[in-house]
Amino acid sequence: MSDKIIQITEMNKWFGDFQVLKNINLEVEKNKKIVVCGPSGSGKSTLIRCINRLEEHQEGSIIVDGNELTADTKDIEKIRAEVGMVFQQFNLFPHLSILDNCTLAPIWVKKMPKKDAEDLAIQHLEKVQIADQANKYPGQLSGGQQQRCAIARALCMEPKIMLFDEPTSALDPEMIKEVLDAMVNLAKAGMTMIVVTHEMGFAKEVADEVIFMDEGMIVERAETKEFFANPKSDRTKLFLSQIL
């Protein structure tokens, strides 16, 4: 049990009258890399936003690292601090330099001394190869550099899980590679990752399992090789035939 870091059971979510997530059951073990794919509007982003409680679910339970997420979870901030998230639109803080973007949360949320936080930030920025840009502002960087900075910013909180919400969808084709490289390195270092993406190459390279979602339901979940070699449901086959 202890290695199940995320446990979602019988989870339902509505936006008004519209049910976006239907009866989701999902367990993720430690150090596993999961890729979530599916057509747009299928609820992939909503699902991983629920894991961070950026969206509230109405029914069922979500347990992250032993803590259940409910409306009266007092220290939701503590759970969020353990779950890093990277967004499609980067969402860097434009009023702070790259270095300050990375040190802000460690200093103020984790109460880390400024010096240590800066060392840590430089270390992570070096991993994603933008340490030389540390004193620039987000607006001065290219999209790929911004997204790598966003990854470094999330890593500075030393999270146990990393969530990626279509991290490459807003990027030029040339920049996608540099971001994916950073993510591959992160995967090889043993991070637990849930990645919503359309990059099937990335899925084949690092994912342990692939989840296919459609219309708010998990249609298929399989080992990566199995998923691409012989998908079971017709909907998955159709999707794969279009995307590959």
Add this chain to the structure above:
Amino acid sequence: MNKLNFLQPDKNNLNTYLYTGTILVALSIFIVFLNSFFNKDLISFLPGTLSFFLPLILGFIGLHLIRIDHSGLKFLDSINKNINTNNFNAFLSLLIVFVVIKSLPPLLSWFILDANIAGDTKDVCTGSGACWTYIKIWFNRFMYGMYPNAEQWRINLSFIALAFLGTIGFFATEKFKKYLTLYYVVVYPVIAFFFIFFFISGGPIFFDFSYGIIAAVISVIIGFFIPSKFKMYYFIIVPITLYILLKYVFFYEELIELGKLEALEWVETGAWGGLSLTFIVSFFCLIFCFPIGLFLSLGRRSDFPIIKYFSIGMIEFWRGVPLITVLFMSSVMFPMFLPEDMFIDKLVRVIIAISLFEAAYVAEVIRGGLQALPRGQYDAAKSLGMGYWKMHILVILPQALKLVIPGIANTFLALVKDTPLIFVVGLLEIVGMLNLAKTNPEWLGFAMEGYVFASVLFFIICYAMSKYSYNLEQKYKTER
């Protein structure tokens, strides 16, 4: 030699067009200039209407002739690009130049040439120009209102001290920079309050608080220049120690009783006035309305219904009533609701009323900034584990406030210019003093000078504020 076509000037005969055009324009300006400054009409031999419009026609033809694209002459090109792009613009440019030339002599004569400043009575003001003697004689009243002449040094000293304490941020050591916000938001207003209300007021109440003022000022000044590891403790221990020392060791009170120290004379707030009162009211309203407005704007977006509807109610109420009513209520109605023995000073009531009134406007301006931020900023801050306050203080407000600097400056300027309204409760700041002075039987008929004087002062204050807000905008510009 190319054929000349005066309807379509071109580059080939550049010099011909240029000379003819320049002469015509110069001639038209010269005619107006002579007419305006020396009252000589060169073209009076022409029929009336024509002589009136001739300069305009001459100048218009002249500008038409020199409108040559890419002439290669830098000066000519810049004129053509800026004031002479087409017939309509040429016409407007000429008109503006003529109006300026025409209006200069009367203005000069009123302000300087025919104005009087010497002497002490209105008898010296015989010319047709302004009577600056009036301003000179009443200057003290316009600055300090009814405040006793002998005690005015207290106002000067307070303002100088506050100005000095306000600039301390420039001298702060690197280590102390992060406490600056706290200083300006909490410590500085408190010191200012002590200064204004206990030093300028004077009387027995001054000595009750004088230890506090002295202790606070000394400790803050020392605190800035001696960086210490125990800042937090420092600011608790030192002021209290100083306070106790002043009160019990230096026998301050005994000195006063023995008559070695004279107590400050009590001046009630009704006697304060003039420009210094404008400054006092504006200053306190500015520093109070901003935090109140900030909390109202956050409250309006809150998830808690009580806070939300309280904020909406406050904002809509204060925005919905005229300021003059609010002031009147604060002075007439409000005391009726207070217990018999309770008394709140009129000036304090006015400051509270204006602060709440302007806070509603500030709140809506800030809300505009909050709404302009993309939702992703909230998501990112939350995903890093920040709670409501950390998210707002570190991520949301710095960006939102930067966006609304022009709007806030707008509100603040309006506030400063609204202060004359406090005359309805009998407080006379500079415009109120002007109105009082112009009804003085000795000095009837000089309202104009007074209003011009007040306009110039207000313009200087407001222009400085607007420049400062522009500087802030530039300073915090980090995008691209």
